[in-house]
Amino acid sequence: MDSINVYFLGFVFVALLAEIIWSTTKKKAVFNLKESVGNFGILVGNNLLKPLSLAWKYLVFDWVASFRFFEIPTGIFTIALTFLVTEFAYYWYHRLSHEVPVLWTLHHTHHSSIWMNLTTAVRLNWLGNFISPLFYIPLVLLGFSPEIIVTSLAVSLFFQFFLHTEAVGKLGFLEGIFFNTPSAHRVHHGxxxxxxxKNYGGMLILFDRLFGTYQKEEEKVKYGVTTGFLSHNPIVINFSPLLQFLKGSWKREKQRVREQGVNQLIRKQ
Structure with missing residues (x-):
């Protein structure tokens, strides 16, 4: 496992270096030093919590596995099926993280950056890893292997890391068919x-097409959230939305946009 982590970090470092060279050569303002430092601060926090969050994940899955209705044998077909249903569960977890206000307080961390680059991929809420396993409990109850579920999520998250970039343009006929793309994910961060x-998919964009949440990149993306810049401080980025929610002054993005539209209409009248 340690060797896998080393290879992963090495691959990530090379990709990030390539993006920095691309942005410098093309004079693309996709990086902000303070923002990138803040993102890495969030990454450090998640790594410090990783032993605890992994222990929690396996504790939940092992406990639930004792109540499973079936036990699905492991084979090439069932591994592929597990990946597919895990992506399905991820789609709904991700979608609900936008649509349910208390979940949005956690996912807001990932979306509050007004820059799009590979460091944005690691901007993940510290509490999120303790909530996300709960959404995969139905899969474990149905007999899917917890180990393969976790592996499927790891593969999907690795793939998603490389979606957070402007260095890759639209991929022609590949857009909006089966796999997620940087273009589709830029839309998601708009x-x-x-x-x-829009575009909730992890490694796959398939379920966005099936459930009507796919949107292609048509106009220049304004990254971040509707309230604008939040902070470079990892603690503020992680906990400010949750505190606002507890104070009763929190709204999800779609609700905020609708209220702004109503207010503009009233002013015109």
Whole structure:
């Protein structure tokens, strides 16, 4: 496992270096030093919590596995099926993280950056890893292997890391068919009204097509959230939305946009 982590970090470092060289050569303002330092601060926090979050994940899955209705044998077909249903569960977890206000307080961390680069991929809420396993409990109850579920999520998250970039343009006929792409994920990070709550897929864009949440990249993406810049401080980025929710002053993006539209209409009248 240690060797896998070394290879992963090496691959990530090379990709990040390539993106920095690309942005410098093309004079693309996709990086902000303070923002990138803040993102890495969030990454450090998640790594410090990783032993605890992994222990929690396996504790939940092992406990639930004792109540499973079936036991699905492991084979090439069932591994592929497990990956597919895990992506399905991820789609709904991700979608609900935008649509349910308390979950949005956690996912907001990932979306509050107004820059799009590979460091944005590691901007993940510290509490999120303790909530996400709960959404895969139905799969374990149905007999899917917890180990393969966790592996499927790891593969998907590795793939998603490379979606957080402007260095890769649209991929022609590959857009919006089966796999997620950097273009589709740039849309997901947009605060443009037509981009909000779109393209929830992880490694696959398939379920967005099936459930009507796919949106292709048509206009320049305005990254971040509708309230604009939040902070470079990892603690503020992680906990400010949750505190606002507890104070009763928290709204999800779609609700905020609708209220802004109503207010503008009232002013015109």
């Amino acid at each position: 605060s443009n009204e037509k981009y909000i709550d």
